[in-house]
Amino acid sequence: MQLARKLAAKLVTGLVMIWVVATATFFLVLEMPGNPALAQEAADMQHGMSPAQAASATAVMFGFVPKQPLPDQYRHYLWQLLHFNLGVSIAEEGVPVSHIVASAAPWTVILASFGIIFSFLIGVTLGILTAIRRTTRLADGLTLLGAFINGVPVFVIAIMLVFVxxxxLAIFPQGGTVSVLETPGWNAGYLGSLVVHAVLPVACYTLAGLGAWQLTSKSSVITVLGDDFILAAELRGLRPLTLARYVARNAMLPLFTILAISFGLMFSGAVFIEEVFNYPGLGELLIASITTKDFPVLDGAFLLIIVAVILANILADLAYPLIDPRIRRS
Amino acid sequence: MNIRRLRVITLPLAAATAVTVVAACSSSPSSGGSYSNVTFTTISPNTVITPGAPMNPFNATSNVFPSFDSMTLAWNAGNSADPNQELPGLAQSWSLSANGRSLTVHLQPGAKWSNGKPVTATDVVDSTAMWFAEGLASGYNLGGVKADNSTTVTFTQAPGAFDNLFETVLGEGSGSSTSTNDWIVPSFEYGKLLPANVWSTIAASLGTGSGKTAAVTALTNLGKKIAAYAPKTDISAGPFYIKRLNNSQALLVKNPDFYAASKVHVGNVIMEHDSTNQQIAGLLESSTLDTSPFVAMSSSVNAQIVAAGNKKITWPALVASAIAFDENVAPYNNVLVRQALAYVLNRTAIQHVGEPVVGTPSKTTIGAVSAALPDYLTPAQESALNPYSPNTAKATSLLESAGLTLKSGQWYLANGQPWTITLPVAQGFSDWQDASSVIKSELDSFGIPTTITAGPQWPQYQLNLFAGQYPVAWWLIALGPGANPTFSRIYGAYDGYVGVGSSLTRYATGNAAAKNFFNTPNTVTVPGVGTVNPGSLTAKLAELQLGTAAGLAEQKQIASELVKTINYEVPVVQLWDYVSLAYINGKRFTDFPTSTTLLGQNPGVWMAEGYLAAK
Known part of the structure; x- marks a missing residue:
């Protein structure tokens, strides 16, 4: 009963936060300088069209640019939002925003979830290793490596991976999600192509997050190792496995918070990674919709990110008592 | 212990990855028709490949590929002087009436859609109605079209208007662009979108009667409906049709019903889409692409791509960059000042920084690309032009003659005010941005302090220009093909001239009817030519019947006068002529075309003409 009340309170708070942030985003996005038609015309010209061709190519798009007064647009937006309707794209001439966002989201989820999991597993493993062996040269070297990787901008890692x-070496494709030669479906060729295309972006995501996980987990484990209860446990002669469990549960708490937020934030897409690898996820969608001033798509993408982060926070709050008895007792 | 655990985790992962790599690398090519195992890979820098987006050429962001699956009646050959030079598309031949007001087009015999149905005159008539709905046809004074028989159509000019039907009807569809132009779509698929009264609505929209506004509104709404229409499959009359696509690639397979299918020696085309030059360069360097166009190229990237085994091919682009002047603003209203600036600006140095790979310094200021000079002038006339070779002493003399003074390294206007220049650069024009640094350096050194400002994106930049906000500005000139479009960039709407013949009217800067920012005098006196009305001459070019030798000869006469006028009057300082650039990779294919006419087209046109064979 208490859990249900707590959940309901958190959901109500979450809904209010979604409304506040969606409203702020709606007005901020519309206040961006420029307009979709001019942006499209400029982009067409940069792709080699003559000014006249670009103007005629753009003319028809005006039909999809909202023209009502701002308050009316806002009321319409909220009303449609309540009906789970995100509107239609401007740049993609009438295509529903929900379709565009739903098409992009799975690619980001694949990329980001594997990236988060791999970077978490490898980073935390290295962090624990460097914490336990902190007086050795190996630990020093790994710490230095972690700090170095953590300091390299993600787009540099991405470009280096593509280049090499x-x-x-030309052993991985430069970009995209899958070879168009493969027949879509549950067959080895198609699935293999999906994996091969994902290797470099996932590796990039993993490398980009690995250093932070390593350094954070090292710090967390070292802190726990210095606690009195660990010394007491050692003196009591507990088995190493039991000791490791003690350390892990306590060191895990700060990492869990970061992990939960990471999963929430993954919907913001790995903007640079997706851009460099031409991976059509939410990050690339955000860049494209900013470039084309596609306000409805921007609103839709932001809304998804907001909802994901708020949900992740709620889930993390609910999960804390499960992994930390002190919170449960309080 | 921890290291062992790590191995336990990583070894299976590595094994799984290896298995999938092997599986992916062993993929089989697609099948279907002859040459089914021959795959050509190129790139579509303009079309953003989007699963779910319509395969409809009238949609600005559609999944269509000009010359591969989307077809026009003809492809613009890019001839600098004669826009009638076309490459056949769905039209096999065409002829202009004696008065130049109607154009009869004969379709390719045996032309079929990819579902086996024939391409008919009805397809062309219905497609023409859609051009009107998309706002295209009225822009070039097309009046209507009728089917003479199942394979012949006749286009007519709008009442009271005259325009070049060859250029507008046939030539709008350039094989190297994806703009929504004169696409031919199947009537059996799109015809249902057209209301029964579409032609009476079009007629009303072209007239001046009370129903004009309602007709224009109805056509606009129809245009949106057509643009949003999404056929379930790609229906192509071209050499290929889309089999499938994903977020970054499209697979096109050979259309066995294409009218020239026997000439096409490629079974599949993989169309890549990458959004950045860095990605295109990477694909070229890894020899993934058999050919690719490239826009905005740096010398170092060019060197890397060529070093990777790609061959650079270029052809004139029929467009040039220039610095334009608003002659309503002193001192740019003085021809001596404009000439002086032409002597100060070193075109070679500016182009070297601005467009080192895809540009060549203009020979001089003429309003047309240098490659078009032989079309308009004899060698003797060409050599008589002022080359405006860099000469600051000459510039100083001209400015002093114009009443300007030089004090302590700073030029002062006749009214005593210091002369400064602010040069805005439209957003996204990185070549202009780079070149502006050289211009600033040259003008600063000469005594005209210059400021480079970041302007808005091109459309807004133009609006600011038309509103008279930029006395000195970058401008694109010499947009061919044909003399009228070329010189209209200076003495057309941008100088306030709208209409042709007796309806030619001139508007002032700020008038919504025109886009006047040049504000040149109505008439000028040019040494060796006499008194010239450049706006009137330019408008007259639009009325010439370029389907005849007499029309072409008259065009040459008028164009030569305009070239000499521009060379003397310097309404712009022409800096560099653009060069179109592409790369071909000969590792898998041979028999690439060599003529610049074909190189300027998309590879679908090459294949339809019988070029490209697998090694």
Missing amino acids: FATI
């Missing part, structure tokens, strides 16, 4: 593995 796609351009020079």
Whole structure:
């Protein structure tokens, strides 16, 4: 009963937060300088069209640009939102935003979830290793490596991976999600192509997050190792496995918070990674919709991110008592 | 212990990855028809490949590929002087009436859609109605079209208007662009979108009667409906049709019903889409692409791509960059000042920084690309043009003659005010941005302090220009093909001239009817030519019947006068002529075309003409 009340309170708070942030986003996005038609015309010209061609290509798009007064647009937006209708795209001439966002989201989820899991597992493993062996040269070297990787901007990692593995060695595709030669379906060729195309972006995501996990987990484990209850446990002669469980449960708490938020934030897409690898996820969608001033798509993408982060926070709050008895007792 | 655990985790992962890599690398090519195992890979920098987006050429963001699956009647050959030079598309031949007001087009015999149904005159008539609905046809004074028989159609000019039907009806569809132009779509698929009264609505929209507004509104709404229409499958009359696509690639397979299918020696085309030059360069360097166009190229990237085994091919682009002046603003209303600036600006140095790979310094200021000069001038006339070779002493002399003074390294206007220049650069024009740094350096050194400002995106930049906000500005000139479009970039609507013949009217800057920012005098006196009315001459170019030798000869005469006028009057300082650039990779294919006419087209046109064979 108490849990249900707590859940209901959190959901109500979450809904209010969604409304506040969606409203702020709606007005901020519309206040962005420029307009979709001019942006499209400029983009067409940069792709080689003559000014006249670009103007005629753009003319028809005006039919999909909302023209009502701002308050009316806002009321319409909220009303449609209540009916789970995110509107239609401007740049993609009438295509529903929900379709565009839903098409992009799975690619980001695949990329980000594997990236988060791999970077978490490898980073935390290395962090624990460096914490336990903190007086050795190996630990020093790994810590230095972790700090270095953590400091390299993600787009540099992405470009280096493309340059080495796609351009020079040509053992992985440069971008995209799957070879169009493969027949879609549950067959080895198609699934293999999906994996091969995901290797470099996932590796990039993993490398980008690995250093932070390693350094954070090292710090967390070292802190726990210095606690009196660990010393007491050692003196009591507990088995190493039991000791490791003690350390893990306590060191896990700060990491769990970061992990939960990471999963929530993954819907914001790995903007640079998706851009460099031409991976059509939410990050690339955000960039494209900012470039084309596609306000409805921007609103839709932001809304998804907001909802995901709020949900992740709610789930994390609800999960804390399960992994930390102190919170449960309080 | 921890290291062992790590191995336990990573070894299976590595094994799984290896298995999937092997599985992916062993994929089989698609099948179907002859040459089914021959796959050509190229790139579509303009079309954003989007699963779910309509395969409808009238949709601005559609999944269509000009010359591969989307067809026009003809492809613009890019001839600098004669826009009638077309490459056949769905039209096999065409002829212009004696008065130049109607154009009869004969369709390719045996032309079929990819479902086996024939391409008919009805398809062309219905497609023409859609051009009107999309706002395309009225823009070039098309009046209507009728089917003469199942394979012949006749286009007519709008009442009271005259325009070049070859250029507008046939030539709008350039094989190297994806703009929503004169696409031919199947009537059996799109015809249902057209209301029964569409032609009476079009007629009303072209007239001046009371129903004009309602007709225009009805056509606009029809245009949106057509643009949003999404056929379930790709129905192509071209050499290929879309089999499938994903977020970054499209697979097109050979259309066995294409009218020239026997000439096509490629079974599949993989169309890549990558959004950045970095990605296109990477694909070229890894030899993934058999050919690719490239826009905005740096010398170092060009060197890397060529070093990776790609061959650079270029052809004139029929467009040039220039610095334009608003002659309503002093001192740019003085021809001596404009000439002086032409002597100060070193075109070679500016182009070297601005467009080192896809541009060549203009020979001089003429309003047309240098490659088109032989079309308009004799060698003797060409050599008589002022080349405006860099000469600051000459510039100083001209400015002093114009009443300007130089004090302590700073030029002062006749009214005593210091002369400064602010040069805005439209957003996204990185070549202009780079070149502006050289211009600033040259003008600063000469005594005209110059400021480079970041302007808005091109459409807004133009609006600011038309509103008279930029006395000195970057401008694109010499947009061919044909003399009228070329010189209209200076003495057309941008100088306030709208209409042709007796309806030619001139508007002032700020008038919504025109886009006047040049504000040149109505008449000028040009040494060796006499008194010239450049706006009137330019408008006259639009009335010439370029289907005849007499029309072409008259065009040459008028164009030569305009070239000499621009060379003397310097309404712009022409800096560089653009060059179109593409790369071909000969590892898998041979027999690429060599003529610049074909190189300027998309590879679908090459294949329809019988080029490209697998090694």
